[in-house]
Amino acid sequence: MTAQQISTRPQAQQARLSATRQPVAVGQSGHRFDDLRRWDASLQLGFxxxxxVTRMRDMRHQGPLRVQRPFYPEGPTGACHLYLLHPPGGLVSGDALHIEAWVGKGAHTLLTTPAANKLYRADRNGVAWHQHTRLEVEDGGLLEWLPQETIAFDGSRGRQQIRIExxxxxxxxxxxxxxxxxxxxxxxxxxxxxxxxxEILRDGVPMWIERQPLDPTHRRFRGNWGQRGHSVQATLWAVGLEDGQATVEWLREQLEPQSCWAVTWRQDVLLLRYLGDSRQDAWQLLESAWTQLRPRLAGCEACVPRIWRT
Incomplete structure (x- = not known):
């Protein structure tokens, strides 16, 4: 490829885009107000x-995504605890968050958030928000992904993707x-x-893939075969258990019997589901299940992040 081809290619691409785009409203601040508006923020972490000792080796960020200093409430050789911070406190139309975390061989990392994440009502143009999370764990590594709850306001529009490799x-x-x-x-x-x-994959092979659309106007949202009109749902996953089916039976005995949750073992993935109407009940169920599962998965007792109690 010649230098002239390199220099003219961006101009040609821009010309094609300009020809297909319609005039858009632009505010005095320079912000767009169409479906191409994007306010990006990204965070890349490596452990x-x-x-x-597990140490945070890499940290790169752009926009309003930060982390607090890593600390070790379980001792220097225990899990590296880290809080992910999003100062705006939620997502509005046009926001795009990208989070990537890499956990190396033999490392143990626990990631959580200091508060609930809020998904605000879309603007008058219905512009969506996007949140993409990619988590990669090397052979012998262990990652605990334990964010606090997400609250979707009425009218919110967006897409959330979690990929674990x-x-x-x-x-x-x-x-x-x-x-x-x-x-x-x-x-x-x-x-x-x-x-x-x-998505959860091991060595490139899918273990769990799921897509869930949530449209309150669709009959699935009210149907007994779908959401059943409930306002709170939660999913817990655990991968790497030595005896998954026995753990499922044991977990059913340890947790309080309720009609709003179930636990299964498929393709080496333990899945615990909650469907109900209480954020508090869902959180208590998740925390209790994590407390029971952690010794079996990590070989150490659960150490509740202090931020959950503040």
Missing amino acids: AERDG LSGNARCLGWELLALGRPASQLPFVSGGLEQHF
């Missing part, structure tokens, strides 16, 4: 083990808790639309 005998335990609307304020989730994508 490596050395002499029995495991190598060798890497282990991972995580959860996602989603609350739809704000029933306490008499503001149920009756408009808008969310789409969730979950």
